[in-house]
Amino acid sequence: MQLEKYYSDQQWKKIQNFAETKQSPFLVVDLDQVQTQFIELQNSFPKAHIYYAVKANPGREIIYKLDQLGSCFDVASIYELDKALECGIHPDRISYGNTIKKASDVEYAYQKGIRLFVTDAEADLAQIAEFAPNSKVFVRAMVESGGTADWPLSRKFGCHPDMAVDLMVKARQLGLIPFGVSFHVGSQQRDVTVWRSALGIVKQIFNTLKDQYGISLQLINLGGGFPAHYLADVDSIQSYAHEIQRYLDEHFDDQVILFLEPGRSLVGNAGVIVSEIVLIANKSAHDDKRWVYTDVGVFNGLIETLGEMIKYPIYTPKMHSAHEHSSVVLAGPTCDSTDIMYEKVPYQLPKNLSIGDRLYWLSTGAYTTSYASVEFNGYPPLKTFYLD
Incomplete structure (x- = not known):
């Protein structure tokens, strides 16, 4: 995955430097990117009145x-x-x-x-x-x-x-x-x-x-x-x-x-959910497809992955050094079988991923925190931090 398709070097350094100081999972939103998206939309539709859909974030x-x-x-x-x-x-x-x-x-x-x-x-x-x-x-x-x-x-x-x-x-x-x-x-x-x-x-x-x-x-x-x-x-x-x-x-x-x-077009690109891998497992001795479980899932921020409809870009720093990648199933941490983000869509992640590694869910500024459950399985709502 090409990170530069989504964020400039300066943007990503700002987000990653902040993320290193916090415990996952959480959403970080770059307000400068929100401003950029708004101005771009306003310039594209100069005669229109923009009514931001508050429900998005x-x-x-x-x-x-x-x-x-x-x-x-x-x-x-x-x-x-x-x-x-x-x-x-x-x-x-x-x-x-x-x-x-x-x-x-x-x-x-x-x-x-x-x-x-x-x-x-x-x-x-x-x-x-x-x-x-x-x-x-x-x-x-x-x-x-x-x-x-x-x-x-x-x-x-x-x-x-x-x-x-x-x-x-x-x-x-x-x-x-x-x-x-x-x-x-x-x-x-x-x-x-x-x-x-x-x-x-x-x-x-x-x-x-x-x-x-x-x-x-x-x-x-x-x-x-x-x-x-x-x-x-x-x-x-x-x-x-x-x-x-x-x-x-x-x-x-x-x-x-x-x-x-x-809604989505103004704030979606501005957000990154930072998560940690909780478990990596296979379902049998002969099953070579890895299940990667993270500390964020369908019920605490990623509900739009239901039906695998919204397909977020996922980044991990090991993408730069890994020699091999393979398809994985991505699932959340709760005791609910619906808490699977991607099983049919073949997400490719490095084979050398380990428990404790971080996964960054890109373009997650819209419909994540506002959809997150209050206390399913006891998990608190997804924390959000805003960067100027």
């Missing part, structure tokens, strides 16, 4: 950094909302981006000053109308991920375009402000062309509402989906932006408001 240090850079924030719960507000984020820069919420949560958010909500169901819309009157609402349309997203999001969220139209009409009847349409093409989306078909659906909703009901929507929320740098090569964010802007130009004028809701 809710660290206060990240919120502070992105606040300094002018980011807005997308929250998925009142708990994320409280954290954003405690970090000094003004309610005008926060969107309540979860379609699944209690009436009490809507009321609480409204009382805290939130005036922008998403919906995809009539019952949810009714709650917004009752407990957040006169708010702006945008509807989440269901779109396909094209089978090219490593973490699809197409079944649980969103509604059919016809229902999206009905909900915006109903929103106006209920005294709300029909504001726009959102969608999500799937997390770690590797094919930019799926945005084209999604924007075609959005255009259909816009046209139907304007032509048949006199409702002019203002917002297109392009969602997230932009990839982090894992094992598979991905196109640059500039390439994504160029193509998406071309798709927008096909259907919409310059007056439309654009939102982005990035």
Whole structure:
């Protein structure tokens, strides 16, 4: 594995020098890299408002950094909302981006000053109308991920375009402000062309509402989906932006408001999980495939390896000196048979690995600490350290 594909020499020295002072497992996040990713995204989409998806990594240090850079924030719960507000984020820069919420949560958010909500169901819309009157609402349309997203999001969220139209009409009847349409093409989306078909659906909703009901929507929320740098090569964010802007130009004028809701693409590359090998074993005397057990696993940071969907690059210093490598099974430390990260994907690691050696899981800044269990098998939540 070529470490330089992921981090510069200066970045890696900073991370590794810090890691040597701490006991594993833990996540270390380079805030300079978060800043780099944000500026790159902002420059690629100069007309868009960036709403960082707090769920990707809710660290206060990240919120502070992105606040300094002018980011807005997308929250998925009142708990994320409280954290954003405690970090000094003004309610005008926060969107309540979860379609699944209690009436009490809507009321609480409204009382805290939130005036922008998403919906995809009539019952949810009714709650917004009752407990957040006169708010702006945008509807989440269901779109396909094209089978090219490593973490699809197409079944649980969103509604059919016809229902999206009905909900915006109903929103106006209920005294709300029909504001726009959102969608999500799937997390770690590797094919930019799926945005084209999604924007075609959005255009259909816009046209139907304007032509048949006199409702002019203002917002297109392009969602997230932009990839982090894992094992598979991905196109640059500039390439994504160029193509998406071309798709927008096909259907919409310059007056439309654009939102982005990035999470993974902003913080994923900035993080490294540092782990230690606890055990190396074979399952029989004739089995030459090694099982490598580490002190970090599915339940304390690596849940996105379920189904081997997200494939993190893994580095160990012995890669530089080892003469031979072989395929391994990588598993976590807990007493649960699900705690296996990679068994089918042939990860190659040095044959001279030993118990106590460290493994570095690269590009793990997103959806690791926020997914980690609280106390499964007694293991504490994954510690996180932030480097300026």
